[in-house]
Amino acid sequence: MxxxxxxxxxxxxxxxxxxxxxxxxxxxxxxxxxxxxxxxxxxxxxxxxxxxxxxxxxxxxxxxxxxxxxxxxxxxxxxxxxxxxxxxxxxxxxxxxxxxxxxxxxxxxxxxxxxxxxxxxxxxxxxxxxxGTLGILYNTTMVDEPIDSWDVLFDEKYSGEILMIDSVRDAFAIALKFLGYDLNSTNETELEEAKALLQEQYPLVQAYVIDQVRDKMIGGEAAIGVIYSGEAIYTSRENPDLEYVVPKEGSNVxxxxxxxxxxxxxxxxxxxxxxxxxxxxxxxxxxxxxxxxxxxxxxxxxxxxxxxxxxxxxxxxxxxxxxxTAFRYLGEDMESVYIQKWNEVKGE
Amino acid sequence: MKISNVLNTKAPKATIKKSGMSSLGIRNTRWLSFPYILWMVGFIIIPLIVILYYGMTTNDKQFTLENISSILNPINLRALLFALRLSLISTVICLILAYPLAMILNKSKMKSNSFIVMIIILPMWMNFLLRTIAWQNILERTGIINTVLKFFNLPMLNIINTPSAIVLGMVYNFLPFMVLPIYNVLIKIDKDIVNAARDLGANSRQTLFKIILPLSLPGVISGITMVFVPSLTTFVISNILGGSKIVLIGNVIEQQFRIGNWHTGSGLSLVLMIFILISMAILSKYDKESEGSNLW
CATH class of the missing domain: 3.40.190.10 (Periplasmic binding protein-like II)
Structure with a gap:
């Protein structure tokens, strides 16, 4: 005791x-x-x-x-x-x-x-x-051309093979850059054009994802995905067929x-x-x-x-x-404009 | 609220038990409810008031109805209608699947019966999110079903990222919430009532529709509430199985909160609550039997 x-x-x-x-x-x-x-x-x-x-x-x-x-x-x-x-x-x-x-x-x-x-x-x-950068991750066995442009994301040939990023600013950055505009654009007509482009893309997209793009691309679920460069090192280690590219039109850093x-x-x-x-x-x-x-x-x-x-x-x-280009904070009002347009894209 | 109805589905018999309890001096044990009341105030009433406050104000703390009227925005309205449609479909499917199952469970012998109940509950031991992600892996193009179909050269099943996949996810996740309340009510129906009906010349169909079905209505109604409400508000299932291509009202609200717009998010939540209350009011019209739900 x-x-x-x-x-x-x-x-x-x-x-x-x-x-x-x-x-x-x-x-x-x-x-x-x-x-x-x-x-x-x-x-x-x-x-x-x-x-x-x-x-x-x-x-x-x-x-x-x-x-x-x-x-x-x-x-x-x-x-x-x-x-x-x-x-x-x-x-x-x-x-x-x-x-x-x-x-x-x-x-x-x-x-x-x-x-x-x-x-x-x-x-x-x-x-x-x-x-890091935002870019395209693609499966070399599933595409038959060298990829260096955002245009593959809007190409009907890859209908159902595209994993688009499910994040407002990133998605609009892609469309704006593809159209040759600034990805921090606050210009109404430019944003409308970008929205129209994303609306056209909607039927071609297999799914809108963020984190899941990693596993889906490794598993060969889709041919093309939008991904952050930091993940790309991991994915190509897991599946050597996967390659990452920053499209020539430019992207987000x-x-x-x-x-x-x-x-x-x-x-x-x-x-x-x-x-x-x-x-x-x-x-x-x-x-x-x-x-x-x-x-x-x-x-x-x-x-x-x-x-x-x-x-x-x-x-x-x-x-x-x-x-x-890096993102700039566009203010609360502009943020809701972006979100409204993004919802119009996905509300098809 | 109809909490008592949802959590404790009573067959008519239960009423007798309750009145028996009050004679034992329920007044002396009233203080026992204190922890629950504290809990309810802290985690149900106060949050509701906070949602109400956010839903009715702007960023500058001015009163507004704009957050609530934002439901009329065509995108939000569409999301709401689509969510209503999908959750109605899955509730009906759940009911069609669950009622016969509950009847079978009720009729089967005691031993196998508790085994089947356990089988139904077993999946709930695992996290709901994991099970939904598992469905994604099952339905995917490179998923289990399609790999097998491909092996036998059969046509592929392409339902991932479609509304069908979302309905499937809802039915799978919420089916136990339909089976258990119905089963609980059925098991409490006095066998003598059924026997009396048969005795008085009712055939099995008449017994089912005139005796068993009306008596089991409280269970059916809790089941419907417990499937319909979470289906209506879900955003996880539509995200995972719908590939974020399909926007339900739950997704719209989640997004508003995620970007820090608590005001619009709360306003839309209030609208959703109104829809849920309406559906409960309609249901309670058919549920006069059950007690403790005198809200309407």
Whole structure:
């Protein structure tokens, strides 16, 4: 019995001590996309800095936004996409980090900082983490011509073989680019034309999908699908017949970046975390884990596998990137115009 | 609401039991309902008020009916009508499949009977989303059915991404909700009533239509409610089995919430609630027997 009491006293003491350590210790609350970071990098960060990482994940930008806006939870570091970063800047939700505390910013490629200006003028609020393009994934055994244009998505020959992307802005970006317009267009006639094109496409489409495109293309369910480049590396690994191309008309380039919300309580820890994530070896670990392209040129230098280093999917040439544009947030009114038109397309 | 009707389908016999209970002093045990009332206020009443508030206001907190009238937008109206049509079809199919099944269950011997009930409930042990995704894999062009058909050089079955696939998904997912309430009512019908009918010269068809069917109506009505309502509001089944090509009212509402437009989403939800309440009101006209549903 004595032994038991002693043991439980020890246990209680330990719990108390651990509890204290946790309470007093420095923390950083990170809110990131699901499956979007190598967990080992977080452990390394904790080891090196002594700051505890509290990690949470979200599914979509739109899930994250209301939580941050309402101030119900205060996160320190968040990783939204381009247009969402702009929306947060416009709604005065973001803090301007002190970049003296993020010296590793120098490893971020200038070209990406340049395209980030589209949504974050002057690169004042965000640090790019991952990026990619929107393109066509096709099964070489099921098409009989080289594919380099969005026109295959509107070709009756492939009726029932097309997996279109089920996301308003992406779908309109494709139609607008194919018609030769800006993918951030707010021009009514241009949008009407794009809508008409998508309406014509409707009967040819097998299904509108986002995540499912991966498995469907791997299984050979369709010949052509619209996909983000980050997924393309995975799919061609699973099914070697699948190839990815950024069509010649141009496409969307997206960037997810680290930001610090205004209501963050540990801003310096947040800056330390962002700085750590920009360190080349850490960026490389994350790239290996999630296979989404990294804007970190330091990490790119460290890649050993020549095939991946020169992969046109993961690291497209400047010639391809010149044809791509990032999304801008178009404001709430314009967003509902897009959605109304998209519903008209699907309401056939 | 008709919660008691949905959850607890009573055959006439149950009434006697209830009055017996009140003589045991139900007043002293009233405090037992406190946790439920707390739950109901916190998770049913308050959310409903929040939906009502969002549905009737704009972003600037001004009163408006625009969110509700957005149902008249041709796209939304079409989605609503199409959802009504599909959910009606699947409710009818469920009823046609479930009633005979419940009768068979009722007539069969005790042992095999509980086994069959378990078979019906068994799929519900697995998540509804997984089962729907499984149907996608079954119906796909490279799916199980078509692989087999192809092997025997038979014509392919092309129903994935069509309304038929959605109806199939609804029927599959919601069938147990039709079978169980009907079965529960049938099992409580006094065998003597049936025997008396036969005794007095009714043939089996007359017994079915004049005795069993009217007595089982409360179960049928809960079954209809429990199939019709989730079918009307679903957006997952139409997304997965319809390939997002078919937009039902549930999809429209989900999309509004997803893009952060809570006001229009709530307004449309209110319209949908009105439709559900109307359907319940119509149903309760045929359901005078059951107790505790005095809303209408």
């Amino acid at each position: 004595k032994k038991f009491i002693g043991l439980s006293a020890l246990l209680i003491l330990m719990v108390l001590l651990v509890g204290c350590a946790k309470d007093d210790g420095e923390k950083v609350y990170v809110y990131n996309w699901g499956e979007y970071m190598d967990p080992e990098t977080r452990e390394l960060f904790e080891e090196e800095t002594g700051i505890t990482v509290v990690y949470e994940e979200f599914e979509q930008n739109e899930d994250m936004y209301p939580k941050v806006q309402s101030g119900a939870v205060s996160y320190d570091v968040i990783c939204p996409s381009d247009y969402m970063i702009q929306k947060m800047i416009e709604n005065n939700l973001l803090y301007e980090p002190n970049f003296d505390n993020i010296p590793n910013l120098k490893y971020i490629d200038g070209a990406h900082l340049e395209s980030a200006q589209e949504y974050d003028p002057g690169n004042k609020y965000s640090v790019p983490y991952c990026w 997206w960037i997810d970046g680290w930001v610090i919300p205004k209501n963050s309580k540990n801003k310096e820890n947040a800056e330390a975390f962002i700085n750590f994530m920009c360190r080349p070896d850490i960026a490389l670990m994350n790239f290996d884990y999630i296979t989404y392209s990294t804007p970190n040129s330091g990490a790119w230098d460290l890649i050993e596998d020549e095939d991946i280093k020169n992969s046109p999917v993961a690291f497209p040439s400047d010639e391809i990137l010149d044809r791509t």
